[in-house]
Amino acid sequence: MSSDETSNRGRQETGGVFSSVDNVMTQISRSVEAARHSIASIKGCTRQYPGVLALDNATFEVAAGEVRALLGKNGAGKSTLIRLLTGAEVPDTGSVTVDGEELRYSGSNRAQDAFDKGVRVVYQELSLVPGMSLAENLFLGRWPRKGGVIQYANMEAEASEAMGRLGLDRPPNSLVASLSPAERQLLEIARVLLGKPKLVILDEPTSSLAAAEAEKVMAAVKRIASDGIAVIYVSHRMNEIRQIAHSATIMRDGRIIETVDVKGADTREIVRLMLGSEASQTAALENRSQGQTVLEVKDLALSPKLASISFSLKAGEVLGIAGLLGSGRTELLQAIMGVQMQDHGNVLVDGVSVAPGHYKKMISRGFGYTPESRKEEGIVPLLGVDENTLSTDFSGVSRNGILSSRLIAEATRKVIERLHIKTARTDTPIGTLSGGNQQKVVIGRWVYANSRVLLLDEPTRGVDVEAKAQIYTIIRQLAAEGRSIIFVSSEIEELPLVCDRVLVLRDGTLQEEFKSPNIDQDALMAACIAGH
Template sequence: MSNTDVVAEVRAGTKRYPGVTALSDVDFAVRRGEVRALLGKNGAGKSTLIKVLSGAEHLDSGEALVRGKPLAGLGTRDVAALGVATVYQELSLVPEMTVAENLFLGAWPRSRGALDLRRMRAEAKEAMARIGVDIDVDSPVGSLGSAGQQLVEIARAVAQRPTLLILDEPTSSLAAAEVRQVIDVVRTVAEQGVAVIYVSHRMDEIRQVADTATVVRDGRIVETLPVRTASTHEIVAMMLGTAPEAVAARTRRPSAEPPVLSARGLVSDRLNGLDIDVRPGEILGIAGVLGSGRTETLRALVGLDRPASGEIRLRGEAVRPGAFAAMLARGLGMTPENRRREGIVPLMGVDENIVISDLRRVSRSGVLDRRAIRQAARALIDRLAIKTARPGTPIGTLSGGNQQKAVLARWLHAGSDVLLLDEPTRGVDVEAKRQIYDQMRLLADDGRAVVFVSSEVEELADVCDRIVVLRGGRAVAELSGDEIELNRVMALAIAEE
């Protein structure tokens, strides 16, 4: 393609924040009909680059252009008017409103000053047809599954008739079977001449959707290359700056200890007579497709939800279901699936987010001790390699991987000996994933019980000592040792009843 096909570009772009150079002399361009993957560790500069191209941030030096027009001084509305639409990882839909109402939220079609419902529905149907998706535009968004909601979010962006569509981790909350729907939509949009920038940590997904990939490291562009001719090993080496270490083969160690936590016959909206045992000294994986009851299992065990029936025992003693505070006090800790909405307090410091799980440890005579808070937080920041300018930095400004490590640090501070981890590596780069795996292994080696829920079966097979497969709210299989094999776990998870 010629230069006239360039939709958006950055020339010698540099962007600095206090103590950090987020982008350094970056040259980047994307063309009509191209799907460009943007790859790099958390904190590499990917988010800053897409914020610059969407008008949410401005360069300190160099220039950014869309359709040849400089973005200096323009806000997000101005840049959107140039044809840039951005879909972020966190959905911005209103569950109670219909699909049509969400598609035109804040810009509803009007006729003679009144809302034109007929036109809105017609344009909504046209927007859904444009991306090749058959979803009833009169359905409340809250009634759709995660994949349906993500497709509505993309359709809303496409309804703006963009020339550049930016997708930031659009499939991070989806099961593997649902990812295909999003990939098909992205390819359809690209075939219509729209340039697409696609951010994801899933290499198998990148190979299916992208034409080219730009690797970013430490705020610099390392290389832009065709996806189909580059090996995963080569790309990961570019992201890390060194060749990735081979995953060492390890002996799986299912625990022979009595269960520290167990459940029998749990029944709720998503659980259908669930039985499960959690033993100290091992990593227990929970596998299953979206809707199988994975998250609901953890929420029931930790006391966030109260099952309609069934029994839960902690260290052999029956406990009252739904007693969240009591379970935390007795040594349970849980990292939630949605860390931004449920796992962190964005405006509070990293240190405050870590120690909030047990303020008694950092108090003197009932009064919080700032020095004790800093010391306790600093020890865990160093242990988990959390990248932050200082302990008091607002946690909402950290990358997703560093936020996740801080949420894990919270329960280490509390001394929890049963850790329930719900999608702890979602949206996390390869380096942060390995650090989280290592911490899980250390915790298990220390005699603690670790329960690991993930929609990525590959990492469960790599990390866990034992795996329980859920289907329809029940445990349908338990695998350990040499029984844990990727294809077998996947087959059990998706098998029909």
């Protein structure tokens, strides 16, 4: 071979190598560029409601194929940010852009504009119809028709494809009622994947799931992101976030505080960013409960949330139960009260074991229970304050089996005055009262019944700051009278303000205990999300 041929061959080979390298670099460059392509953003957005600055000059951006965790305590502004992205709300100032185009219009037209641009959301409360098939639920409200006839074959074929993308291997004609909780969540996600979305927002998608079921949902999220779809993932479960999120945006008081790399971020630092300066505050509450033990819970289990729960409650004590949404707090109260039947374990009242599943017997032993969902389970909106207050026992306001309007009004007025309930009349429909006053009536129901042990599930949810402070005072006054209270709350910062002790419920068991007056919010929050 001549020197020229050798030289030419060398140039060809070298050129081939360089060409291959160039191709690889080009592909990498394109991948990086794709990863940086902004799918949705809000810039300088402010949203104010009467008396509340929900979002304060917020700027946020998420890219194609990115999983962005959104963190913040209740009231931080997460829901408002989501509503801006979905077009459900219009910012007072600033702009919202999806795939390079600013959202226009207002009202339902704005939401439709966001939908048309590829924004989808799966809320915490699922919207499935149990009596319909999987395919019918996927296409709910937009079933494919031809000549007025639903095309079931086409619908079920598309449904199978959509579910297959998420690993949901179920016949499309089977009923939703037959699905497990994780499968129902996957079906909700599969529904929003129809129509090639660009941004999928998941609001606490695993809050009601056990760990094994949550894995299925996380695997689905990874598949979605690998298809180039941007994902906003709202959750407090740090183990999930570290597994699937590229970064986390932390919100506090309506502001975007910081966006961090979750893999390198310290949990305590994330908690500090979520709570701010309040994190260093501790309660000045003195634990004065020195009474006898009124309630003992021993090795209580309720699948799939509770594995083995044991604790005791003294007379005059306010015991807080802290834990993430879906940790089993509500199930614990319901099992104690007899609303749900536990798998095994014992509940002892004054040292005597109580048969499980007997709600009326627990009431007769002096127990009262306020449910988490006040509007759906705690009140009858069209009935008056009087009937809602006295519904636990009408015997004291009747004579010879006949209700007395005078006695009803007198008994109700005493509760109204004691709990500072704002209402024009004793028979005012409770549905017309503010959330805080409704909640006082729900608590007042058991005060009227002279219950000595109160199980309060999220007693300050959906009430204003003033009403919260009043409810805290009411609880402490009841404890001072010798009543015992279990206080469940997802607002970690309020537990040290009202509780003598706080137990942390995590992974189906009670993991840590904090005692007043040295309950630190930072440590309490970290204990709730540790291992999560």
